[in-house]
Amino acid sequence: MSEIQFHNTLSGRTEPFVPLVPSAVSIYTCGPTVYDFAHIGNFRTFVFQDVLRRYLKSRGFRVVQVMNLTDVDDRIIQKSAAAGVSIRDYTDKYIQAFLDDRRALNLEPPEHLARATEHIEDMVALIQRLTAKGFTYTSEGSTYFRISKFPAYGKLSKIDVAGMQAGARVDMDRYDKDNVRDFALWKAPKPGEHFWETAIGPGRPGWHIECSAMAMKYLGETLDIHSGGVDLTFPHHENEIAESEGATGKPFVRYWLHAEHLLVDHEKMSKSVGNFATLRELFSHGQKPSSVRFLLASVPYRRQLNFTPESLQGAAGSVDRLRTFVARLATGKFPAGASPAMAARAAKAREEFDESLSDDLNTAQALAAIFDLVRDVNIAIDRGEFLEGDAAPVMGVLESFDAIFAVLLDDDAEKLRALGFGKDSAGPSDAEIDALVAERQAARKRRDFAASDRIRDQLAAQGILLEDSRDGGVRWKRK
RNA sequence: GGCGCGGUCGCCAAGUGGUAAGGCAAAGGUCUGCAAAACCUUUAUCGGCGGUUCGAUCCCGCCCCGCGCCUCCA
Structure with a gap:
C-alpha cells in the first residue's frame, strides 16, 4: 500500500x-x-x-x-x-x-x-x-x-x-x-x-x-x-x-x-451570479444521480471542474460502461478454471487504483486503472480466455472501486422516484420483462424475427434494453 | 495590487526530462438474423517566446489568456 x-x-x-x-x-x-x-x-x-x-x-x-x-x-x-x-x-x-x-x-x-x-x-x-x-x-x-x-x-x-x-x-x-x-x-x-x-x-x-x-x-x-x-x-x-x-x-x-x-x-457556480443548478433541476431534466456523482468525483478535488452538459453525458456513458461490464461478469458463462495471469492483472489494477488515490486522491488516474482493467478483461472474454474463476478477483477490484465511487448499483430510477422525479410507476416488473424476453427467445428460435424485434422494440419503448450474448443468453437493463 | 489555481485531442481530464493515461463523442471495421454489448483502427507534439539540457509538454525567465480568494459564499 x-x-x-x-x-x-x-x-x-x-x-x-x-x-x-x-x-x-x-x-x-x-x-x-x-x-x-x-x-x-x-x-x-x-x-x-x-x-x-x-x-x-x-x-x-x-x-x-x-x-x-x-x-x-x-x-x-x-x-x-x-x-x-x-x-x-x-x-x-x-x-x-x-x-x-x-x-x-x-x-x-x-x-x-x-x-x-x-x-x-x-x-x-x-x-x-x-x-x-x-x-x-x-x-x-x-x-x-x-x-x-x-x-x-x-x-x-x-x-x-x-x-x-x-x-x-x-x-x-x-x-x-x-x-x-x-x-x-x-x-x-x-x-x-x-x-x-x-x-x-x-x-x-x-x-x-x-x-x-x-x-x-x-x-x-x-x-x-x-x-x-x-x-x-x-x-x-x-x-x-x-x-x-x-x-x-x-x-x-x-x-x-x-x-x-x-x-x-x-x-x-454561485447563488449570487445566478448560474447555479440544483440537483433537483438536473433530475427534472432526466439526469441520473450516478452521472452527477461520477462527474463530481472523477475530477481531482484540487482542480477546477468544468461543468457542461457534455461532461455530464460523458459521465453517464462511463457509468454505463462500468455497469454493463459488471453485468457481463456476473451473468456470463465462462469456461471452468482460473488463470494466474488474470489474478495478477486484477491485483495490478487494484494496486494502481490505490496508488493513485493515495496521491492526494487522484481520482482521474484511479479511474484510468479501472478502465484499463475493464478493457483487458473484455478482450479476454471475447477471446474465450477468461475463466470462471477469474471473475472473483476482477469483481473484487470493482468492489474496491465502488467502495469509493459508489456508482455501480443501478438504483437511479429508485432514487429519482424517492425525490419525486421520473416515472410515477416503476414500469414493467422484472417478472413481466422476463416473460417477454422468453417470448422473444421463442420467436427467435423459430426464426420469426419480425415478432422478436417487435418485442424488443416494445421493451425499448419502456426503457428496457436487451443484449443477446454469444452463449445464447439475454441480458436486459433499464435505461 | 497581494495570495492561490489553471491553459494537454471536438468535450471532460491524467501524466512524465527522452517524443502524451483514461472516459465521452465521431468515423470505419469485426462479431450479430438485425441490433445491443464488446473488440480493433483512425483523431493532440501539450498557450506564446526565450533559456538550461544530448534531449522539455514536464526545469527556469518573460509574456498572453482564464478562474478564484482578499466582502457573504462549497
Whole structure:
C-alpha cells in the first residue's frame, strides 16, 4: 500500500498523512448554510469529502466526521422572517432537502451532523474562554475577536495582516471594530430579530465560532483534517484557527484540505451570479444521480471542474460502461478454471487504483486503472480466455472501486422516484420483462424475427434494453 | 495590487526530462438474423517566446489568456 499524501493548505505542500492517533482519523467538514437548496457546486465539495472519508476507511482507518449545518445567519433570519416562520421551521425544510440530496448522491452520513443552533452553549463557553485570555472586546453588545492579539493570523491564507492594517481604512461608524479584520464572535440582536439569552448577553453567534466550537466538542482540540471549499480559506478558516488556537493554545487542525470550485462557463457556480443548478433541476431534466456523482468525483478535488452538459453525458456513458461490464461478469458463462495471469492483472489494477488515490486522491488516474482493467478483461472474454474463476478477483477490484465511487448499483430510477422525479410507476416488473424476453427467445428460435424485434422494440419503448450474448443468453437493463 | 489555481485531442481530464493515461463523442471495421454489448483502427507534439539540457509538454525567465480568494459564499 502506498503512503497516503494530502496537499495541506497550511504548509502549501503535499505531505504524508499520518493521523494523530494511529488507525483513527478525525475530520471536520464545512457543511451547508441551510437557507436554500444546495447547488451542485456545493455538492462538488461534499462529494470530495465523501470520497475522502471512504478512501480513509478503505485504508483501514476508523473515521469520525463532523459536518456542521449552519442554521442561523443573516440570510436565514431575513428569509424566515419574510416567510413568517420560525428559524427552526424554515431551516428544517432545507436540512431535509439536503439530507435527501445526499442520499441521492450516495454520500455516507457523517458520524455527527451538528446544527449550529443546538450548540449555542458550546459557542458561548468558547467565547468566554477567549475573553478570559484577552482576545476579545465588546462594542454595542457585540463581541469581537481582536486579531492583533493573535500573531499567527494569516498563516493559512498567507494574508499579510500588517500590510492590510496599514492600507485599511477603518470605517468606525459602520463596523465599530478596532480593526477591519476583527470579526464578530457574538452579534447583538437587532430589533425584532431572534436572539438567544446567554451568559454573554442576548444575541446570536457569529459565523466562524460554530465550527470551532462544534469541531472541538466532538473531535478534541486538535483534529486531523478540516476541509471545505477554497472560498472558505479566508476568512472563515483563518478565523477558526484564530478562535480555536487562541482559546486552547494548541494546533487546531493538522491537515487543511480545500476543494476547488465547480465552474460554469468559466465562472464559479454561485447563488449570487445566478448560474447555479440544483440537483433537483438536473433530475427534472432526466439526469441520473450516478452521472452527477461520477462527474463530481472523477475530477481531482484540487482542480477546477468544468461543468457542461457534455461532461455530464460523458459521465453517464462511463457509468454505463462500468455497469454493463459488471453485468457481463456476473451473468456470463465462462469456461471452468482460473488463470494466474488474470489474478495478477486484477491485483495490478487494484494496486494502481490505490496508488493513485493515495496521491492526494487522484481520482482521474484511479479511474484510468479501472478502465484499463475493464478493457483487458473484455478482450479476454471475447477471446474465450477468461475463466470462471477469474471473475472473483476482477469483481473484487470493482468492489474496491465502488467502495469509493459508489456508482455501480443501478438504483437511479429508485432514487429519482424517492425525490419525486421520473416515472410515477416503476414500469414493467422484472417478472413481466422476463416473460417477454422468453417470448422473444421463442420467436427467435423459430426464426420469426419480425415478432422478436417487435418485442424488443416494445421493451425499448419502456426503457428496457436487451443484449443477446454469444452463449445464447439475454441480458436486459433499464435505461 | 497581494495570495492561490489553471491553459494537454471536438468535450471532460491524467501524466512524465527522452517524443502524451483514461472516459465521452465521431468515423470505419469485426462479431450479430438485425441490433445491443464488446473488440480493433483512425483523431493532440501539450498557450506564446526565450533559456538550461544530448534531449522539455514536464526545469527556469518573460509574456498572453482564464478562474478564484482578499466582502457573504462549497
